[in-house]
Amino acid sequence: MSETWILLGASSAMARALARALARNGARLVLAGRDLDDLGRTAADAEMRGAARAVAVRFDARDPASFDAVLAAAGDGVVNAACFTGTMPPQDRIDADPALIDGTIADSLTGPARMLHLIAARIEAEGAGTIVGVGSVAGDRGRLGNYVYGAAKGGFAVYLSGLRNRLTRAGGHVVTVKPGFVDTAMTWGLPGMFLVAAPEAVARDILRAVARRRSVIYTPGFWRLIMLIIRAIPEPVFKKMKI
């Protein structure tokens, strides 16, 4: 019996890489996002590469009316989910137009959390299922360059921690994934990128973490050390730094 996976924000490069890896394992896939033409291509590609079934379904983090249909598309039985949804407007644009904060939080925190709450209820009912929540190292500490996005991702990490607490006692599991710099459209052409990871490497790390029921992973792994150092900097010093 193959696994069923819902991928939220499935047009992202990391989600596409995960869809390919899951397809090779013969999984059933629900590819959820806003660009249905794009998702349809990923679905066809996944079926060609071994997915038992792959469907594209509309999911808009800012439109809760779209949420029920996503879970319905997964059919009955045990469901797993991986959430890649999020947006990162440049901080200077947010500073010029603070209204952008609402959308950033909705895309990266409140929308995903409401959707995952629906899936969590299914996991409790079935007594099994894994949720992978993709946060970011940006959520580990508020930095000058992207602290609104960081706040959303930091909040998402706290949400995932609590959800893990809840689902563990029901037989489910939650993996928090904190990618560093990943080679995607989000980082393409941004200055200051270093040690950029391929989306395929992130997908590999995610599947390994799911298999081993890890709680929090950094990908690539060395980011755990980098963020340990960054978190250890005393605030009086950190507030004067520009990193």
Place this chain on the structure above:
Amino acid sequence: MRWAEAEYAGWGRAVRATGRLARPERASALAAIMADAPAPAIGANRSYGDAALNDGGRAVLTTRLDRICGFDRDAGVIEAEAGVRLGDLLDAVAPHGWLPPVLPGTGHATLGGAVAMDVHGKNHHRDGSFGQHLDGLTLIQPGGTAVEVRPDTPLFAATVGGLGQTGAIERVRLRLTRTKGEVMIVTERRVPDWDAHLAALDGAAAPYTVGWIDATATGAALGRGIVEEGATGAGLVPPPRPARRVPLDAPGFALAPPVVRAFNAAYWRRVPASGRTVVRPLADFFFPLDRIGDWNRLYGRRGFHQFQCVVPTDRAPALRAMLEEVARSGLASPLAVLKRLGPGRAGTMSFPMEGWTLAVDLRNTPEAVRLAERLEAAAATAGGRIYLAKDALASGATIRAMYPAHAEWAAAADAADPDRTLVTDMVRRLGLRP
């Protein structure tokens, strides 16, 4: 769409460009680029010379548009995004009993690039060029309009082999060919000289044939080499040989003439005098060089040029004279290939013609550039043609004479791209769109 400032080079690394690159991940993002700020699509940037460069301008990598969006496994037809790598396509369809109908020497080239260069493979003498196996393609033209391009239309003839000058290829519909299994049964024979080499290639009955040539051998041994004949077969796939990577730019002496001579002699003797038949994974046979990652770094920081021309069948003696000139110069690298081409071509600017094609890698030195100039003149005199996917050195007048229908093609390109937003360094250098 964000653009990345980049310095980039052709695969030969002898010519470079500085400019802004986009790498869209969705068809809608590619369409937006073509609507707002059209720029040439450069696939995976695997052309050797300057065909995929736009110095001081912008260009679009299509490598993230890499999905197979339709597969009719009974009819063997795929629809796929233009950035799908040919090696990836081979891996995806071979388990279903199908092969891409034409594969060039690297699996890193993209479907869109294969169309834009109308590439040929080891089966060209039988099966023709890449463009002849297309059911159609989707082209996004400057302005952002998506156009369905059917074979046997003028736009198709201008797009296949058309150097990306009619628009960005977004999707390709390709007819696959049946394979008997997932391995290649390869017969390798030593050939002692030029005449034996041509005779062996001419007499080969296998669907895939290619000759490796020892371009350092002179005198009676001129043209000696190894003829490989391959056919697909069923059987266990041999374990892949370990992949290697060239970790850094090799120093100049790595490919010095005595080293190359010694390597080539050993490589030639590797095959027993009586020949041998071996079983290879499909990718190893089609893409032998891909097993060594970044092999272009073997030529050092200055890079290399590949000279590839085709001459009509009856002008084989002229090709022999060119090989003699290469061998005498001592500038050749181990990579030299001789092949029979058939007449198959699908575009106005396609390279293939019925005849013999010779490809030789030359480390980028002033002597090599002068040698390439002499070879180019010899190819022109013989009524031959230079392959634009490889070229960085030829003169515009020579190329325009070699591609006599280029004016007709240029008119079609100008109609599709009136503001000349898709012009590349190669098109500028050769004056292909005057």
